[in-house]
Amino acid sequence: MVTVPEQxxxxxxxxxxEILRHDYLYYVLDTPEVPDSEYDRLYRELQQxxxxxxxxVAPDSPTQRVGGQAAREFSSITHRQPMLSLNNAFAEEExxxxxxxxxxxxxxxxxxxxxxxxxxxxAISLVYExxxxxQAATRGDGYTGEDVTANIRTIRAIPMRLFxxxxxxxxxxxxxxLMLKEDFFALNRQQDALGEKLFANPRNAAxxxxxxxxxxxxxxxxxxxxxxxxxxxxxxxxxxTHGTMMDYFAERHLPVxxxxxxxxxxxxxxxxxxxxxxxxxxxxYDIDGVVYKVNNLRQxxxxxxxxRAPRFAIAHKFPAEEALTQIEAxxxxxxxxxxxxxVARLKPVFVGGVTVTNATLHNQDEIDRKDxxxxxTVCVRRAGDVIPEVVRVLPERRQPGSRPYHLLETIGHVxxxxxxxxxRQEDEAVARCTGGLYCPAxxxxxxLHFASxxxxxxxxxxxxxxxxxxxxxxxxxxxxxxxxxxxxxxNLERMGEKSARNLLDALEKSRDTSLARFIYGLGxxxxxxxxxxxxxxxxxxxxxxAAATSDQLQAVPDVGPIVAESILQFFGEQHNRDIIRILxxxxxxxxxxxxxxxxAVSAAPQVLAGKTFVLTGTLPTLxxxxxxxxxxxxxxxxxxxVSRKTxxxxxxxxxxxxxxxxxxxxxxxLDEANLMGLLQ
Ligand code: 5U1
Numbered sequence: 001m002v003t004v005p006e007q008x009x010x011x012x013x014x015x016x017x018e019i020l021r022h023d024y025l026y027y028v029l030d031t032p033e034v035p036d037s038e039y040d041r042l043y044r045e046l047q048q049x050x051x052x053x054x055x056x057v058a059p060d061s062p063t064q065r066v067g068g069q070a071a072r073e074f075s076s077i078t079h080r081q082p083m084l085s086l087n088n089a090f091a092e093e094e095x096x097x098x099x100x101x102x103x104x105x106x107x108x109x110x111x112x113x114x115x116x117x118x119x120x121x122x123a124i125s126l127v128y129e130x131x132x133x134x135q136a137a138t139r140g141d142g143y144t145g146e147d148v149t150a151n152i153r154t155i156r157a158i159p160m161r162l163f164x165x166x167x168x169x170x171x172x173x174x175x176x177x178l179m180l181k182e183d184f185f186a187l188n189r190q191q192d193a194l195g196e197k198l199f200a201n202p203r204n205a206a207x208x209x210x211x212x213x214x215x216x217x218x219x220x221x222x223x224x225x226x227x228x229x230x231x232x233x234x235x236x237x238x239x240x241t242h243g244t245m246m247d248y249f250a251e252r253h254l255p256v257x258x259x260x261x262x263x264x265x266x267x268x269x270x271x272x273x274x275x276x277x278x279x280x281x282x283x284x285y286d287i288d289g290v291v292y293k294v295n296n297l298r299q300x301x302x303x304x305x306x307x308r309a310p311r312f313a314i315a316h317k318f319p320a321e322e323a324l325t326q327i328e329a330x331x332x333x334x335x336x337x338x339x340x341x342x343v344a345r346l347k348p349v350f351v352g353g354v355t356v357t358n359a360t361l362h363n364q365d366e367i368d369r370k371d372x373x374x375x376x377t378v379c380v381r382r383a384g385d386v387i388p389e390v391v392r393v394l395p396e397r398r399q400p401g402s403r404p405y406h407l408l409e410t411i412g413h414v415x416x417x418x419x420x421x422x423x424r425q426e427d428e429a430v431a432r433c434t435g436g437l438y439c440p441a442x443x444x445x446x447x448l449h450f451a452s453x454x455x456x457x458x459x460x461x462x463x464x465x466x467x468x469x470x471x472x473x474x475x476x477x478x479x480x481x482x483x484x485x486x487x488x489x490x491n492l493e494r495m496g497e498k499s500a501r502n503l504l505d506a507l508e509k510s511r512d513t514s515l516a517r518f519i520y521g522l523g524x525x526x527x528x529x530x531x532x533x534x535x536x537x538x539x540x541x542x543x544x545x546a547a548a549t550s551d552q553l554q555a556v557p558d559v560g561p562i563v564a565e566s567i568l569q570f571f572g573e574q575h576n577r578d579i580i581r582i583l584x585x586x587x588x589x590x591x592x593x594x595x596x597x598x599x600a601v602s603a604a605p606q607v608l609a610g611k612t613f614v615l616t617g618t619l620p621t622l623x624x625x626x627x628x629x630x631x632x633x634x635x636x637x638x639x640x641x642v643s644r645k646t647x648x649x650x651x652x653x654x655x656x657x658x659x660x661x662x663x664x665x666x667x668x669x670l671d672e673a674n675l676m677g678l679l680q
Contacts (some may be wrong), residue, residue: 004053012056015046016031019062020159027157027224028255058131060160065153070214073497074146077137078171078623080232082654084142084308085293086118086315092270098292099266099315114242115272116228116260118287120203122210124148125231126158131167133160138210142308143624151210152177152630154219159503163253172231173254179206183222189463191401201354202286213464213494224285227254235267241295259283262295266282273316280318289317306656320381322391323356325349327376330361330405334417334441337525338433342367342407344378344390346571352382359388363429364407371395373402407431410550417441425565436523438477438575444470446523454529456519460503468492477646479582482592483505515542515596522580525566530632532629534558535567540595542580546571558637608636608678611647614662617655619672627675634679642667650675 022039026032040083043062050057057064089095102111123139136152137145137492152158155177162171179187184202191198199205209221211319227249228234239245243262250256259279263272276283276290293298294312303312329345342361349356359380361367370393372378377397383386408431413422420435433439436446451458458481469475474488486506489500519542520532525533538556539545545567553564570576585591615624615638622630627650628638642649642661649662650670662669670678 001057002053004055008049008053011594012046012049012053015042016058016061018042019046023062023156023158024083024163024253027252032234034583046189061658062160065156066161066219066223067150067153067213070216071150072213073464073493074148074211074213074285076140076144078144079137079140079142079492079511080127082125082142082308082618083139083145083174083231084305084310089314089316090319092183094272095178095269095292095314096266099269102144102294102303102312103142104513105303106294110265111299112241112295113263113269114293115119115247115269116257116291116293117276117283117285117287118289118291118317118509119176119178119226119228119257120288121176121415122203124152124175124177124225126152126173126175128167129231130160131162131164133158135372143618146211147278147582148210149339150215151218155223155225157223157225157255159253163251167252168235170232170234171236172233173227173249174229174231175225175227175254176224177206177210177225178285178557178574179209179222180224181286182284183224187222202433217441220666225255226257228257228291239297242293243295243296245297269316277318282284287318289315305654308656309492321352322379323349323351324379324383324394325356325371327374327378327390330372330374331358332407332411332416334351334433334439336442337523338415338432338435338439338442339430340407340411340457340628341430341449342405342420344372345606346378346380348417349380351380351388354382354572356380356382356388359390361390364424364431365403365429367407371404373398373405375399375402383519415439415441420575423561423569427562432525434569434573436570436576438572438579440470442490443477447475447478447481450521451481451510452521455517456513457506457517458503460499461506464494465492465503465524476569477579477582479592480581482511482587482594512595512597515540518542518583518594518596519545522570522576524570529569530637531556531558533632542584546580548575560641566644606635608634611636612645613638614640614642614646614649614658615652616649616662617652619650622672630679648675 019039019042022032022034022042033593046061047063050061050063067657075568083138088462089098099111103109125137125139125145126133127135133153135147136149137147139145153160166181179202181202182197184205187205188198189282205221206223208224208577209218227246230245237248239248246256246260249567259276262268262271273290276287279286292314294303300310300312303310305311326347327344328347331343331345333341335341341363344359344361346357348360361372370390372390372393377394378619379391379394381391382641406422410423411422414420415433415435418433418435418439418441420433420439424431433442436442444466447470448463450456451461474484475481484504486497488505489495491499503585514536517526519535520529534556535545539548548567550561550564550568553559553567555562583592583594585593587593608631613636615627619627631638639646642658642665646662646667648668649658649671650672651659652672659669
């Protein structure tokens with residue numbers, strides 16, 4: 001081991017601190033002190049010293065921002081505290097109603113609010129332990145997100161170590177990753193010069209950059225970050241207000257919005273809304289509104305949460321931007337579940353910061369209601385990142401001879417992608433392709449669903465790989481998965497021999513499954529995990545299920561006419577029956593060789609059979625998915641809403657309106673320990 005001279009150690013320390021200071025000045029305060037060439041010189045010097053004395057390399061050294069290899073997929077992370085969303089106010093009256101509710105709940109005449117811009121980026125949780133950034137996760141569904149630590153470390157605005165002499169044992173910072181407008185335009189110019197795909201807007205560019213499996217690519221993308229809240233924490237001061245908490249972040253060199261402020265009462269909120277609205281075009285980043293939060297943290301706690309949003313905060317959105325253009329044609333798109341969506345092809349128009357060339361028309365009812373026709377001049381709206389939509393037609397500009405548009409007639413009741421029948425069920429607004437697994441447009445999603453953890457559990461078959469397999473024609477239908485070999489797989493992009501072997505092992509393992517998992521994996525509309533289990537238990541074989549009549553299907557608990565119809569339609573398509581037959585034919589006879597274990601369906605004692613549960617809030621140790629799986633494997637059902645039919649409500653921390661409803665209806669309440677007791 002090379003001993004490091006004291007002078008080299010001190011020099012490395014000096015260089016690290018100097019580089020971090022320049023990072024802070026440049027990326028957080030936007031007040032650079034030295035030219036890029038000087039920064040590069042310091043960086044190179046540090047790199048050289050670290051190369052000479054590797055023991056000097058610390059995990060939070062600026063040279064260690066980009067590290068590691070490309071991952072195959074992001075692993076998932078359960079948030080220590082759920083990442084909630086905000087309720088929205090679109091009109092002044094809704095903001096006034098928010099202020100009124102807050103005042104009434106707190107029993108006060110005037111409330112102090114912390115106000116800040118609502119960034120149009122991606123919500124992120126950063127976990128610092130003893131000051132060191134140890135984990136970063138996307139919001140995901142609010143309970144579980146994706147581990148993007150390696151990518152987040154490449155963002156220079158995010159400190160890898162908090163600027164703090166005695167950092168707290170735990171601090172979870174919540175905020176938004178985004179791309180500044182200026183950086184977005186520069187990135188697109190560069191993409192254009194390289195002949196690469198352009199990003200539609202800064203938000204897409206930020207999302208696309210953060211979701212790179214290779215952190216070296218993220219490192220080349222100019223991402224920024226702003227903190228706006230706190231999650232789990234230990235050993236931090238007892239802040240009195242949101243404002244002082246944000247000051248604490250800023251002192252530790254975390255970026256916070258310059259535009260944040262503290263105001264009083266409704267008038268203060270509305271003045272801030274106007275002020276930020278008027279400077280919005282000049283701000284360095286895209287925002288889609290402003291956020292109002294009760295400033296006093298004790299009052300925030302008193303107000304609490306309702307379902308998945310805080311009662312103490314609201315986002316006041318800016319109006320969506322609108323523009324006039326003309327519909328050149330109406331095309332149809334086939335979605336994941338076969339939904340056929342009419343899409344207006346528009347004369348390109350610049351609206352909400354991007355050039356819009358198409359807009360969703362949703363379904364036939366929407367087209368009828370707005371009387372949308374090819375050739376019409378229409379007003380289109382784009383709000384945030386949502387798909388642009390047609391707000392209204394300008395009938396005075398309609399061309400003579402135009403005719404109403406009928407989706408099903410236009411496509412001749414046939415899927416334009418696969419030729420299967422397209423049907424619209426009576427109670428549904430959308431028409432659907434019945435092609436299921438056969439339809440290429442639905443195939444990628446169908447394969448991903450089939451491979452998912454709760455279905456066939458084929459580890460390693462992620463979306464990028466499925467895309468490659470389908471696009472290259474290697475996998476056209478599910479049985480093709482079981483024909484892949486080492487040679488083919490190892491030659492795919494980002495697939496070494498080891499990953500290829502792992503995938504083949506996972507495929508092999510998946511051959512031995514349960515009928516319930518298989519039925520669920522088929523992705524039949526309206527057939528979720530619990531229904532799949534009931535169907536497996538009731539019919540016992542896939543052949544019996546495929547041959548069942550509507551009445552026989554409806555004899556299964558919780559299968560009504562709608563679910564029965566979906567199952568009939570699925571098995572009514574010859575291609576679906578063919579695919580199932582090949583999947584279940586033994587390998588030596590040319591099939592995929594899937595076999596069903598008999599006992600797997602109900603291995604656990606069915607102690608909760610016939611009982612319906614509702615889960616609400618955060619349980620101390622179990623995730624929602626885990627609690628659900630345990631209840632279901634004991635024969636119980638988990639429902640999303642509380643009604644008189646609910647037998648138990650399992651409530652955790654921050655339980656919202658479901659708990660109130662349970663109390664109102666006198667439904668027995670359980671905590672996690674009670675639930676475990678029942679299960680035993
Ligand atoms: N600026 C800002 N955005 N944002 C989003 N603040 C903020 N706070 C949030 C969210 C979801 O949530 C907390 C109030 C819980």
